[in-house]
Structure formats: structure tokens, C-alpha cells
Amino acid sequence: MGKIIAVAQHKGGTGKTTTCINLGASLCDMGKTVLVVDLDPQASFTVSMGINPLQVEKSIHQVLVDPNVDMKSAILRRPTLNFFIVPAHVDLAMAESELAGRIGREKALHKKLAPLKEDFDYIFIDCPPTLGILVVNALAAADSVLIPIQCEPLTLYGVKHLLQVINLIREEVNPALKIEGVLRTMYDRRTKLSEEVSDSIQQTFGNLVFSTIIYRHVKFAEGPIHEMPINFYASRSVGADEYRNLAKEILTHETQKA
Amino acid sequence: MKLKKPDRSVSNMDVLKDIRGLLSVTRGREDVTADGVRGESSLAAETARLEAQIRYYQELVQKQQAELHRVEGEKEEFAAKLKALGSGKDKLISPASKSAALGEDAAQLEAKIAELSSALSQIDGLLKLRAQELLKRIARLFQEAGQGEVAIEFRKAASELEVVENFAHFLRVLLEQ
Incomplete structure (x- = not known):
């Protein structure tokens, strides 16, 4: 039985997409099957993986709003990559209004994603930097939430808002939602801050x-140029090692819990 | 009176207090939604969590102690500097009293110079007198020895010396005026 992890933070540029890409790839290297769902209308993850969001046949947007489109039909796999992708499309920005009047709109993603837990060890959801219906759907569908915190004071406000939403989601929609962990990102060794x-x-x-x-x-930052995770284009880099260590840490936690 | 600056460090940000409050709610719910009864495994996990927290706080205490030692060292250094400054304070002289003292010294020096120069001119005068007397005595000795011409020459030299001396004296007086 797989685990769904939402990578969320109410602030842009904190390393959500980078974490989804590189943590996903590191877990794949360790023999795990991984799916990453791009839930951000900016489609940064999709673009970073070399997929043109305007040319995808099916995206997460259709999966969410069309009851007849299942998640499996939207999954892509690039030959060079070792993990699976559900791409995003700019139309996803409209999902907010499209889902607004629907009963059980918070569970739209959960319904489509839950059956895939049998097929994958880890499913990561790359969330947008908002606290709208898309993030609510991600948190309702997830087993846990991974919070990347950029080592700058402003990011702490984003965490506060996210925790408020997490508490509401637990109360109303998903009582089993846990915090997978808090990840310190973009740590600048040169600054005291x-x-x-x-x-x-x-x-x-x-x-x-x-x-x-x-x-x-x-x-x-070079990732989108190479259109692949860091362990493909700079396998021996410190950054690649850091994400490998994070993957090990997550696997160790799982083992301890088991 | 100087106002005390507020502590603007990250650890004092209000948002962290809010997060702590929200986390306590999150963790409280986690405990409720768990099995209800804590099994051995959850106790072990709790122990491990507490141990990790203890380790973290121990590290924090060590860090703070090191910082404290550093600050204490700096304090001692400053105290020593302050002491050195305090002892040197008595030696300080105000500019006005310093200039007065210097003026006094200069006056003393000038008096000394005047005294020395007058003594020098007296010695000079005395020497010339002596020279004239000597010349006259030599002239007398030559006169007594029957060499009148040589004696005349010496008397002439003595009177020339006197003339020259008188002229020099006249010039000095003129220059002084």
C-alpha cells in the first residue's frame, strides 16, 4: 500500500517543485515506484520534466473536473526518467470555479488518487502556493504533508497559514492527515539569518x-534546462546527495513506524 | 535617557508563537485520532521523540554556554581597557594649563639666554682689556731694553686695538637701538 504525500507551503519559491522532482527521483533510485501529480496551474513541475503543458493530451485538470476521466489515463512516463507524472495545464487555474458548486468538491482528488495507492510506493502532490480548493483537495487526499521551509523569516508566515488549513482539514475532511516533516530548504551558509x-x-x-x-x-536552478532531476545531470553534486539523504530519512522513518 | 532597542531576532517573532499554538492543536488531534490506547510501540516512539528533544536542548545549552564564555571574556577585556583608561585620566592636562606651563618654560629659557649673552659680552670685554694691557706691557719691556722702535710699534697696535674695540662697541650699540 502506497503513501500519498502532499508537498505544500503557502509561499512560492520555497522548493516544493524541486523537492518533488529530486526526492521522487532519489526514491526511484532506491527501488521505489513513484508518481508525481502536478497540481500547480503554473505547471513548473511539468515544464521542468520537459513536457509542454499546452501539448498534453490529458492533464490533472481534466481528471479533477471530468468524472469520466480517471487518473491512470493521464499518467505519463518520459523514457529518460524513472518516475511517473500526471502533468498540469494552465487551465487548472479554472478548476477553482469549476469545482465551486460541486458537492464533495474537497474529495475530488481523493476519489481519483486513492485507487492508485496499490500501484505506487509513493505519490507526491506538488501543490500550488495558495490555500484554495486545489490545496484543500491535496490535503484531503494525502496521508501526510511535507512542508518545505525556505530559511528566511517570511516563509514562517506561510507555514502558519498552512497549519491553520491542516487543522481545519483534519477536523472536517481528513482526520488521518499527518505532518510527514518539515524540510529546511535554500539554506545559505553565508548568512547568519x-x-x-x-x-x-x-x-x-x-x-x-x-x-x-x-x-x-x-x-x-539548472534543473529546467536539463529537464530532469539533479541525480541525472549532476549525480555527484552535493545537492543530489542531500536529496538522497532525505529519501533515506523518509524510508528510515517508515521502517521505524512499521 | 536611551530607549532600550526591542529584540528583533528571528526566535522572538510572534509568528513562531502562533505556529507553536497551532502545532499543539495538530499534535493533540494526532493523539486523539491514534488508537486511543498507547501501545508499547507508541511509548517507544514517544521515548525516542523525547530523547531526541533532550539531545537537541543539550546541544542548545552547550551552544549558549560557549556564547556565555565568549561574552564573559569580552567583558573582562573591556573592564581591563576601562581600568587602563581610568588610571591614565590623572595624567591628562588641560590645554590651557599646558600652554601656561609652556609659556613659563619659554620665559625661563629667554632669561637664561639673556644672562648667558651678557656674561659672554663681559668676558669678551675683559679679554680685550687684557690683550691691550699685554700689548702695553710688551711695549714697556722693549722700551726698557732700549729698543724704542719696537716699543712704539706695540703701543701703536694697542691703541689700534682700542680704536677697533671702541668702533665695534659703537656699532653694537647702534644695532641694538
Whole structure:
């Protein structure tokens, strides 16, 4: 039985997409089957994997709004990559209004995604940096939520809003939703501020914080040029190692829980 | 009076307090939605969590202690500097009293110079007198020895010296005026 992890944060540019790409790829390298669902209308994940969002036949948008389109039919696999993808389309921005009047709209994604838990070890949902119906759907469908926190003070406000939504979702829709962990990203070794924010995160979230820290590397920014995860184009880089360590940490947690 | 600056560190941000509050709700619900009765495994997990927290706080305490030592060292250093400054304070002289003292010194020096120059001119005068007397005595000795011509020459030199001396004296007085 697989696990659905929503990668969410109410702020853009915190490393959600980078985490989905590289953590997914690292878990694949460790023999796990991984699916990544791009739930962001900006389609950054889809683009980063070399897929043109305007040319995809079926996207997550159709899966969400059309009851006759199942998730499996939207899954893509690029020959060069080792994980599966459900791409996004800019039309996804309209899903908000399209789902608005529908009964059980919060569970639209859950209904389509739950059957796939048998086929994959890990399903990651790359969430948009909002707290609208798309994120509510992601949290309703997920077993846990992974929160990337950029080591800058402003990101902490995003976490506060996200936690408020998580508590509401638990109360109303998904009582089993857990926090997979808090991931410190874009840690800049040159600044004292990164250290201060990192210490504060550690103090506040305690054992929810992953011991792996993702530092700021230019290799990550090169991802969309290469259209593949970091362990494909810079396998020996520090960044690739960091995501491998994160994957190991997640697998170790699973083993301990089991 | 200086106002104390508010502590603007990240750890004092209000948002962190809000997050702690929200997390306590999240964790509370996690406990309720769990099996209800804590089994051995959940106890072990809780122990591990607490142990991790203890380790974290121990590290934090060590970090704070190191910082404290550093600050104490700096404090001692500053205290020593302050002491050194305090002891040097008595040696400080105000500019006005300093200039007065210097003026006094200069006046003393000038008086000394004047005294020395007058002594020098007296010695000079005395030497010339001596030279004239010597010339006159030599002239007398030559006169007594029957060499009148040589004696005349010496008397002439003595009177020339006197003339030259008188002229020099006249010039000095003129220049002084």
C-alpha cells in the first residue's frame, strides 16, 4: 500500500517543485515506484520534466473536473526518467470555479488518487502556493504533508497559514492527515539569518524537522534546462546527495513506524 | 535617557508563537485520532521523540554556554581597557594649563639666554682689556731694553686695538637701538 504525500507551503519559491522532482527521483533510485501529480496551474513541475503543458493530451485538470476521466489515463512516463507524472495545464487555474458548486468538491482528488495507492510506493502532490480548493483537495487526499521551509523569516508566515488549513482539514475532511516533516530548504551558509531561521524552525517543530538540510545550490536552478532531476545531470553534486539523504530519512522513518 | 532597542531576532517573532499554538492543536488531534490506547510501540516512539528533544536542548545549552564564555571574556577585556583608561585620566592636562606651563618654560629659557649673552659680552670685554694691557706691557719691556722702535710699534697696535674695540662697541650699540 502506497503513501500519498502532499508537498505544500503557502509561499512560492520555497522548493516544493524541486523537492518533488529530486526526492521522487532519489526514491526511484532506491527501488521505489513513484508518481508525481502536478497540481500547480503554473505547471513548473511539468515544464521542468520537459513536457509542454499546452501539448498534453490529458492533464490533472481534466481528471479533477471530468468524472469520466480517471487518473491512470493521464499518467505519463518520459523514457529518460524513472518516475511517473500526471502533468498540469494552465487551465487548472479554472478548476477553482469549476469545482465551486460541486458537492464533495474537497474529495475530488481523493476519489481519483486513492485507487492508485496499490500501484505506487509513493505519490507526491506538488501543490500550488495558495490555500484554495486545489490545496484543500491535496490535503484531503494525502496521508501526510511535507512542508518545505525556505530559511528566511517570511516563509514562517506561510507555514502558519498552512497549519491553520491542516487543522481545519483534519477536523472536517481528513482526520488521518499527518505532518510527514518539515524540510529546511535554500539554506545559505553565508548568512547568519539562515542559521537563525533554521534554529528557530528546529526549536519550534522539534522532531518534525528532517535532519537533512537542503542548501542553496546553483545546480538546482539548472534543473529546467536539463529537464530532469539533479541525480541525472549532476549525480555527484552535493545537492543530489542531500536529496538522497532525505529519501533515506523518509524510508528510515517508515521502517521505524512499521 | 536611551530607549532600550526591542529584540528583533528571528526566535522572538510572534509568528513562531502562533505556529507553536497551532502545532499543539495538530499534535493533540494526532493523539486523539491514534488508537486511543498507547501501545508499547507508541511509548517507544514517544521515548525516542523525547530523547531526541533532550539531545537537541543539550546541544542548545552547550551552544549558549560557549556564547556565555565568549561574552564573559569580552567583558573582562573591556573592564581591563576601562581600568587602563581610568588610571591614565590623572595624567591628562588641560590645554590651557599646558600652554601656561609652556609659556613659563619659554620665559625661563629667554632669561637664561639673556644672562648667558651678557656674561659672554663681559668676558669678551675683559679679554680685550687684557690683550691691550699685554700689548702695553710688551711695549714697556722693549722700551726698557732700549729698543724704542719696537716699543712704539706695540703701543701703536694697542691703541689700534682700542680704536677697533671702541668702533665695534659703537656699532653694537647702534644695532641694538
